[in-house]
Amino acid sequence: MKSAENKKKWVIDPEAAEVVKSVFKMCLEGKGNETIARILQEKQILVPMAYWQSKRLPRGGKKTQPNPYKWCKTTIQKILSQQEYCGDVINFKTCSKSFKNKTRLPNDPENWAIFRDVHEPIIARNDFEKVQTLIAKTKRRAPKPKNGEKSIFCDLLFCGDCHGKLRHHTNTINKDIHYFVCANNKVDYRGNCPGRHYVRADAIEQVVMLELRRMAEFLTADEEAFAELLAQKTDKELLKEKKHNEAELQKAIARNDIVSHLYEKLYEDNAVGKVSDEWFMQLSHKYETERLELKTKIKALRQKLSECGQREQEREKFTSAIRRF
Template sequence: MSRFGREYLQVGYYTENYFPDHNVRFIAINDNVDCVDGATDMDDFIPIKNIMNELYAKDISRKVRSAHNTRGRAGEPLSQPPYGYVKDPQDKKRWIIDPEAASVVREIFKLYLDGNGEDTIARIMQEEQHLNCTAYWASKGINRGGKKSQPNPYKWKSSTIHGILTRQEYCGDVLNFKTRSKSFKNHRRIDNPKEDWMVFEDRHEAIIERDTYQKVQKRLKSTHQRAPKEINGPKSIFCDILRCADCGSKLWYHTNTQNRDIHYFSCSNYVKDYRGTCLTRHYIRADAVEAVVEMELRRLAEYLIADENRFAEILARRSIKQVESEKKTVQSELRKSEMRIEIIPKLLKTLYEDKLSGKASEDNYCVLSQEYSDEREQLQKKILKLRRKLTEMGEKENEREEFIHAIRKFMEMRTLTKQVLNELIDHIDVYETQGTGKNKTQRLVIYYKFVGYLDINPTQCHPNYTADIREGVAIEYVSCEPSDSLKELFSEGYNADDDSFEEAKPEQA
């Protein structure tokens, strides 16, 4: 029981309520607990044992905190060394300079004193191909915190630069008790007020001279932070819906600094504005997006009114086709996983026999058996996930009705709202503009909830619209022609010589 948990309320909830309700058999041999029976001779004493286990953990925490406090008051660094330092191999309680990282720290301080801002310094660090802190530690085999999924290891953030510029440890000082936790049950760190910090000066070699550090702090205090941008007005209903068609990143919402009436979106991964990897900006006006989406939803509503049965048939066939394709993929993955998990015990048996016969060394046996065990555990989780996914694929009828209901709601409101948008649209891919002047075009691909990309027969409703989005500016919305899959649905009335049904895939629209 003590290995399961040392928080008596949570342990009691799981053993007495959650596990029995979910048919989970919990066994603790030493404590004579087996929830398959519902009761044992020791059941009446289990809550008391749980309390004792928690008291034991609390006592250990008290002793650890006491030792931690003693070391901290003696000037021993309690935290991990910051970027620029490493632990001394001869004395783990001391920090020594990491020459490679320390040179980057010195350059950051120099650039700031030369008049560069934090964001500018971050841009320079990226252009000079300096690994950011997390990537640098990873390259040295040091396991530290930070975002591990950053695709560009050379991308620095202004917040990282600010953290380096405000680190007093670079003067050779040790700062203890900067944070604390509420209790041994809650490990979230809370900032302590500065008067509770303990500062020990000149405990290790300095990377930055104290005079230089003081100059930087003085300039940081005199630099006024820009107020939050409240001038953008209310958040656009298309925030978190628009995506870059090239890199898949979200499009960020902006307000033009010269004309506050102009609101637009651009790729959050744009290489010039945000030091990302996307080569084009994917600029699009917010009012243009709203006009296009509203016109497209109007086409859906008109088609629903004109032929509701056929519209429902399109949704049904599209969803069934999509589900069947996805179902085949899931079933294939499930078969592969089940076959593999059946083979692993045989591989372990063969490996054990090779070890006994001397064909495999003890070290190789330990490594390979652990790898097989880990693989089996991962496969078990994967099989459960795939089976759960298969059971969820049969519930599509309700989703189709909800989709039609959302279109009817739009028909009644005649205006776009965030709620209707979320009920109908999954996301919208925005492509880079093509052409110039009056010939400028931009492709948008709308992916709906439940059905994904949806083709609509242009002969059944308006193929294009024109809308005035602002004074002197109008956009013409031209819908794509149906794909081959949609032509099959209308095969009874399809004429191969009809230009309106000329083959054109959605990618070419």
């Protein structure tokens, strides 16, 4: 982390440094990234984003993991590849195509500017190099094309208990057996859901086919009643969704106004000396990050509200599809 006295100087955070050391130690002992992630989760160690937020440290990005203790193997991989832990400073790791394009792109390692032994190291250089050798030898298992195409129900099925997605799998012995399990179950994915909620893909297909046949028979027997029932159901769901989106939009707009006001007041307080430059930088970064998130949220909610008028056409398409079935 950066020193409070000198922003250009890095100092060691003792608590975070112990976690980094333990990650490298477990890797040198032969443990894989998934195993290391599971051990850290069992020890109730905060993930980096949750740790930064608990310490009120300004960091970019947004919180995407609801469980503050659930480590991902990609996070472990990133920690193991950080050369800065050896005491080095690396510049130009990212670049942009032009001054007009603000998007940062990964730069080739040969274009990096590496300054060795600038600050106090956390990991010995020999250990870091050994870990990089182990990582280079690790072979990534390629996807199996013989497993066939994905199920049509992928990304459409959710767990009834935790509301997490059901992941599609293929039986390793019998490739004709496809099934879904909860992506948040604690048996396979270190989640919170108590059960795997195993369900066969062919069983889901049979249930869907039976329901489609039932609706087709209902449509053939009484088309007016079917259309009325469908309209009642879709209108009720549409009204509920519309009210929810409108309420969320009003909250986001109100919060955006508050953040803008707070930012202006912070700027004025800094100008007259009521707020130090350090606090101004931290809080301004926080407000700016929240403002950008609110801007994206407001845009998405307005888009959802504008799409509500298209539901009528979707209803007609659904009826036409059932009629063809």
